[in-house]
Amino acid sequence: MPRIGVLLINLGTPDAPDAGAVRRYLAEFLSDPRVVEIPQWLWQPILRGPILLTRPRKSAHAYAQVWTKEGSPLAVNTRDVAIALQGRFGSEVMIDWAMRYGNPSIASRLAALDEAGCDRIVVAPLYPQYCGATTATAVDCVSAALAKMRAQPAIRTLPPYFDDPAYIEALKMSVQRQLDALDFEPDLLIASFHGMPERTKTLGDPYHEQSLETARLLTQALGRDVRVTFQSRFGRAKWLGPATDETLKSLPPKGVRTVAVLTPGFSADCLETLEEIGIRGRDDFLAAGGQKFAHLPCLNASPEAIKLYKNLIGRELAGWVS
Ligand SMILES: C=CC1=C(C)c2cc3[nH]c(cc4nc(cc5[nH]c(cc1n2)c(C)c5CCC(=O)O)C(CCC(=O)O)=C4C)c(C)c3C=C
């Protein structure tokens, strides 16, 4: 019987690409005070009113464009990482996966690991850069589930790995492999990270700094420039910039005709990479006069990714496995 569990956690996704499922998902996600840091008495009427009345239909349309036969890309890619990683560990270690919002929930997979006899668990939020809205809320959710258990497992959490040489190496290998497969040499390589409200930086969130450091190390490793941008702006507040969409539109008039965009802050391809970058980003760039556009896939369950996670998680298992 396995005694050690590993729970890979990713952000979350709707159960289906329809407005009802997207509404349920967005209601849970956007009610998290770690994600929208506005007092709930003020925010809930806005969320339950204009946002949940209009956004689900628009988002469902976007999800439908990237949905796969097996389900949401984020869930499928995260599941595939868990399956591939299980093959790299012995039967003493049980690898499972969960979504912070939606299904499979963190509480349900922790319960499954507990039932399988795991009394030691490594919690691995699959976010290279720490952010209150991603890493912290995943750990909060684990803690909330543990708070309901009489006999708790021992817990270790995977630290952010934004500057880990193993992560930079995985990104470098993956980017080089994908650039080699293109039929063009891009004038510019862009690293697009998910955005955050700018004030979270002043409040002490290290996300911005860690994203810039990842890009700096990747620039060094690749020996070529990497332009940093931030995507997926939400709401009216000022977000981190420069914005990916505005940057893509501004480049062709400046003579940049071909680009390749990577999304190194996302461990798995999802709506934000496949639709926002792969479809809308491409359209924006070509409409502005660009000639060739490539969206480079995330690490997903690639050999580079599995080698990386084996290494990162293996370190957390020190003293727990022989
Ligand atoms: C205030 C709103 C949002 C913050 C803050 C935010 C931070 C944040 N998000 C990710 C990663 C992902 N976000 C995804 C989808 C998504 N994000 C927001 C809003 C905020 N994100 C919304 C409303 C949505 C849903 C889709 C939409 O309606 O536009 C996803 C993809 C989910 C999927 O199902 O594919 C990911 C992944 C990070 C890393 C981050 C902070 C660093």
Ligand SMILES: [Fe+2]
């Ligand atoms: Fe997001």
Ligand SMILES: [Fe+2]
């Ligand atoms: Fe988006």
